[in-house]
Amino acid sequence: MTTPEPADRTLSRASLADGDPTRWFDQLYTAAEQGDAVVPWTRGEPNADLVAWAGAHPGDGRRALVVGSAHGDDPELLAGAGWAVTAFDVAPTAVTAARARFPESTVDYVVADLLKPPGEWRHAFDLVVEIINIQAMPRDFRTTAIASVAGFLAPGGTLLVSEVAEESTDVATWQGPPWPFSRAEIELVAQDGVTVTSLETIRDGSRYWATFTR
Template sequence: MTTTDPADRVLARASLAEGDPTGWFDRLYTAAARGEAEVPWSRGKPNAELAAWVPPGAGRRALVVGSALGDDAELLAAHGWAVTAFDVAPTAVEAARKRFPESTVDYVVADLLDPPAPWRQAFDLVVEIMNIQAMPRDYRARALTSLAGFLAPGGTAIVCEVAEESIDAATWQSPPWPFSRAEIESVAQDGVRLVSLETIRDGARHWATFTR
């Protein structure tokens, strides 16, 4: 560690050293709310590929995993989806509610590693962008099982993670822990099947769709 390490790296290292894969997220959002840190993934706008892809929801149910400050959730709501959005960090959920006080989105504190049972096969659209990769690999199988479980019959899941094939493993510093193509494909379990898999942003990220 160096004195120039940004707050997210310092907090992540401390959390992971305690065997806590997710505690640092809330600490980071709390520090950011005080103006003492930056949340590196905060763009203030929705994911560009999701915005280009999103079809009309017509009242169907969508679930946004790792909803952060709510931009992707609000995008889906604006396209007519009935959105539930969850994050493990209570401060992020609170901040999203405050940012969008008139929102129809149901913002919830929940953990992908132990999600509410009623969410099983309950969503016509499931959006997972850059969250599972933010937890150490030991948690990946459990997270992917939860993710596949959310998808209702006939629904669509979007999964986007950093592509392991695009990084220089010798110099890469986690988090995030990138995904190989085979790991992305492993969302296809428990009756879920792969529909499409491509790379975006010059090969830097996998972008996959699944259905059940």
């Protein structure tokens, strides 16, 4: 007997075959709410690397933008650390779930697409957090997505980028999603006035953790 393929594989394959890099995210969140799927990245708690970073970087009311906010754990962490947080996701079901999960939240949860972000977000955020979202779209969309995250950053701000390190994978047999990043691709975030502050691997070399400023 063969094990059935997880829903994230079947839904992403159909979405990508239609040339749509993001449709499957909302379908997956919806199926999970109905008990028919598992969202593999759902942890029910904030990213541990971001917890460590936020502990040393209080927001003091400055503006933060969280990309791919999912069920809201990372935005809520940053709001608790004093950041004025806007958080967005392309999946309306995820945004609705985050608002319902944190009804007293100060976070502004928004449905938006990293590939076509609102123009008023350009150079508007003192902190931008991009953790394993760009890698969830095929490489054809990487240039546009990277330009968006770099574009959100205000002068003097900090952009955090964390993605799976391609160098830790077996590239020959790997099948996305996700599509990991090489070091050179992480460095591409330094564009249009944005510069690298730090670039390291964490979690035994399996992920990049990079910071940038403008």
